[in-house]
Amino acid sequence: MQRHVWLQPVIARPMVRWCYADKLAQKGSNMMLQLNEPALHAGVVTDNGERMLDFYTRVLGLKSVGEVSFPELGVVHKLRCGHSLLKLLVLDQPATSNNPRGGFSSATGYRYLCMSIMNLDEVVDACRKDGCDIPVAVKEIRPGVKAAMIEDPDNNAIELMQMD
Template sequence: MGIALTKQSIDLGINTTNGPAMLAFYRDLLGLKFVGEMAMPGGGVMHRLMCGDSLIKLRVMPAEPTLTPAAPGGIQSAAGFRYWTMTISNITEMVKACTDAGTPVVVPEKEFRPGIRIAIVTDPDGNWVEFLSLG
């Protein structure tokens, strides 16, 4: 028996201590729709942003010396979640907007397979965000 979904999208949680920069990247630069925020037990706040039908939960945590940062280096540098993908129709414009904003582009726009273009940028915490364009 497999999972019985009641929602046809995912919620993605991103923990950070770099709230203003991360919110500026996801909300202002990428244009994800801000739908609200809520205080979190134990401190901090969660900003909720929509990416199509998926919810991005940007949890700004109090800076604690015990927090372990994510392993740097991108897709092949460590096991676990390494990147997430947004399928978009304006890849060239988004890569330019990211470049103009000083966002690192770790994989420049290129044809990955016939009819499929990709580019990968990093958010302010170094998480990889892939843009995928079909057609």
């Protein structure tokens, strides 16, 4: 039986960043966004719903917090990741084109998700055991910071980073 590995998001560091941004806004900086919540939600579109939901919920341990149906489009599954949501849109009909292959630096635009976690080695090991591609193995990128790049079943890149 496959063991569940739960991402352990680092909450303290992002909250410090959000508090700093709020202070800048109060001081009259040029910050235009007035955030409702300390989060940036991301959307991933797929026609591989069952496998993608399994990866994000069972392998990474994101929690399903609801879904919304859009007639003639598909279903958005809301998956909680810290303060943020990953919105997985499972299409009713196959997409007309696919995510460009070749890694996260092969094309411009939104190309990868980033997650700051506390259990990098454990999560990457669980992904490897589940058959995920690991384009960049765990390595120290600067003193006290390790990172890896994994891919979900649709080959979307996810950067995982751990700061000691």
